[in-house]
Amino acid sequence: MARTLITVPTAAGEGEIIEVRALIQHPMETGYRRSGDGDMLARDLIRRFSCRFVAAGKAGEGELVFAATLHAAIAANPSLLFHARATASGTFVFSWTGDNGFAQTERSALSVR
Amino acid sequence: MQKPSNRRTFLATTAALAATIVVRPTMLHAQDDSLAALVRAYANGAPIREGRVKLDIAPLVDNGNSVPIEVVVQSPMTARDYVAGIVVFNEKNPQREVAEFVLTPMSGRARVAARIRLAMTQKIVAVARMSDGSCWTHTVEVLVTLAACIED
């Protein structure tokens, strides 16, 4: 489980556009670096990030708010900033997937007045 | 010998600093073949125009390992008129692609920020694709120097 730091309000007015920042601890090894011994360090990247919103009382995986496909040019410990429109109360679902079976999901509840 | 004026000293200092990093908006030229080809592929036949997209890169960067970028697109972000995607390409890293972002009307605002890696001085291109298929682009050149005291 990688450490994550998600900054998102837990409450918002209806229609308000909120700012979301998702930070995750990950080396984002490019596959182009060599170790001190001269061996190639194997590529190990987070490939995809998505933020979906599941409205309260609704089933399913929710609506897509934002998604990103990341490449080796994304800095280590990737940080993504994006926005979301608060329409109804529910839960944000943040998901990261990547090489070597990396998969992590975090959630954050949002209450909309 | 003439004593340097204050203005000259100030300009010399800023010029020395400016020599480190300069950000200049540039046009995407025909000679950037692979970059232009990738942008055209993303545009999927739609004409590619400059404007509406702003790629913001900090003018002075401490280290190529972590370069903050921000892309802002003018758009109402309604169900009928929104930014469907933003892609960022580089010119001289081992790979051209940096990231592809997917936005929806639920995004509310077409503003995305991330930290990227730049191996050397090069151009960065952001392309925004609207819900109507039209594409808008902004190209910026960034100067990157290597760190002085590295580990190995």
Next chain:
Amino acid sequence: MARHVNAFRIGLASVMLLGANLSIAQPNVLDVRRSGFDFMQPATQALQRDDTQNPAMLWVKEGEALWKKAEGAAGKSCASCHAEAKTSMKGVAARFPAFSAPLKQIVNLQGQINTCRTTRMQAPPLVPEHQTLLSLESFVAMQSRGLPIAPPSDEQMSAARTRGEALFNQRIGQIDLSCRDCHVSNAGRALAGNKIPEGHATGYPIYRLEWQNVGSLQRRLRNCMVGVRAEPYAFGSDELVALEAYLAQRAAGMRLESPGVRP
């Protein structure tokens, strides 16, 4: 072309002015010493200033979890003895490195954490720069953020500090430079893409952009040594401990910024 260049220079001047206004002010307004923070570009300063963006906060978060995690044969966690870090660790990082009476030697924060592990938790010590040590060091150091660096006045520290000062002034390596040559004689001047800071250890452990990782002052000192093509002192060596002790003395009174971000 000329119009564009002028606009850039104005922009640059504004950026410099902005940087100047947002520097880390020292507690004493007459203190002319400047933290490494002041020599960084605004984007890097913004990264350190914002806890939602500072990558070192990931290590702090990890440290916060590890603080409560029991480890070792004694079944204890840091919290078992130290309760809430916010209270018990306030001011601690600002006093390190310090003389450890039981060990009869000077230890830095990582060394103290290892001492707690072996003597109180009956857990094995961790190698220098181990992610667990860095996470705990980041978490503990942050509890002293904003406080003035306050090296202890033990007589046992003075020999190390004197030695540290001698090492600071000694030219080393194929490039034949001392710490003083860069960080005193040439502080503020450009070295490759960065401005040379004064070399005050105000932000450790730092997230160094070059490492893409959090690391300690000892790691950074070893980098400098490699930079001048000298064989770096080993982690935990008397020389590095002496340098840490001297640098803490040299920065006494300056605000601790841990966890810092540095180029």
